[in-house]
Amino acid sequence: MGPRAEVLLWLAQRASAAVLAACVAIHLATMIYAVQGGLSAAEILGRTRGNVSWLAFYAVFVLAAAIHAPIGMRSVIREIVGWRSRSLDLALCAFAVAIAWLGWRAIAGLFR
Amino acid sequence: MSLAARLRGRTHAAYIAFLIHRLSGIGLAVFLPLHFLALGQAIQGPQALDGFLDWSRQPLVKAAEAGLVLLLAAHLTGGLRVLAIEAGSTRAMTRAVISLGLAASLAIALMFLLGVWS
Numbered sequence: 001m002g003p004r005a006e007v008l009l010w011l012a013q014r015a016s017a018a019v020l021a022a023c024v025a026i027h028l029a030t031m032i033y034a035v036q037g038g039l040s041a042a043e044i045l046g047r048t049r050g051n052v053s054w055l056a057f058y059a060v061f062v063l064a065a066a067i068h069a070p071i072g073m074r075s076v077i078r079e080i081v082g083w084r085s086r087s088l089d090l091a092l093c094a095f096a097v098a099i100a101w102l103g104w105r106a107i108a109g110l111f112r
Numbered sequence: 113m114s115l116a117a118r119l120r121g122r123t124h125a126a127y128i129a130f131l132i133h134r135l136s137g138i139g140l141a142v143f144l145p146l147h148f149l150a151l152g153q154a155i156q157g158p159q160a161l162d163g164f165l166d167w168s169r170q171p172l173v174k175a176a177e178a179g180l181v182l183l184l185a186a187h188l189t190g191g192l193r194v195l196a197i198e199a200g201s202t203r204a205m206t207r208a209v210i211s212l213g214l215a216a217s218l219a220i221a222l223m224f225l226l227g228v229w230s
Contacts, residue, residue: 014195014198017191017194017195018195020188020191021188021191021192021195024184024187024188025188027184028181028184028185028188028220028224031181031224032220032223032224032227033227035224035227036227038169039165040162040165041154041158041159041161041162041165042158044154044161045154045158045161062148065144069137069140069141069144070141072137072141073137073138073141076134076137076138098145099144099145099148102145102148102149102152103144103148105148105152105155106148106149106151106152106154106155108155109151109152109153109154109155110151110154
């Protein structure tokens with residue numbers, strides 16, 4: 001991967017980190033609030049079903065995580081394992097797609 | 113670099129902050145697909161989701177959940193510190209800021225834990 005692509009990855013990592021900082025703070029606050037008194041499917045689905053704001057927030061959250069996590073893992077694997085070939089980038093692209101697909105699938109299930 | 117100097121570096125607060133950020137990142141990256149798979153139970157209807165929620169009420173699972181909240185909070189505070197350093201803040205490099213981030217992370221995990229058991 002050339003220097004230009006490396007810079008783009010760095011920028012994507014930092015931009016997604018900025019989005020995630022806000023999303024994670026809101027997610028943590030929601031979790032602490034939501035678990036009071038225990039969770040049930042009815043309570044969770046009552047909050048999420050048909051809630052477009054909730055859908056938009058978590059769609060962005062998943063996208064940012066799908067960008068951020070594979071780029072972070074790329075640095076860790078390159079430094080620790082020494083795997084630096086193109087196959088690593090392809091494997092991490094697959095990881096990014098898997099996170100996005102699983103995340104959006106879960107969101108769709110909670111929204112419908 | 114001598115062994116003593118290398119060991120000294122690895123007990124430095126900034127190195128510990130780096131290690132926590134990295135380990136929490138790995139933990140979260142491994143957990144994320146599992147989290148989405150579990151939430152995907154909702155696709156099979158409320159009964160399937162309730163079945164998963166019942167399973168998650170076991171004390172060990174609750175403890176693991178609190179651990180994950182701690183990882184998330186630690187990665188958040190560590191990440192904010194990295195962004196601040198890259199934006200030019202020298203204050204973010206200090207031991208006090210690292211301690212504050214860790215204390216905030218522990219407080220968040222504790223709040224979650226107390227809520228879980230309420």
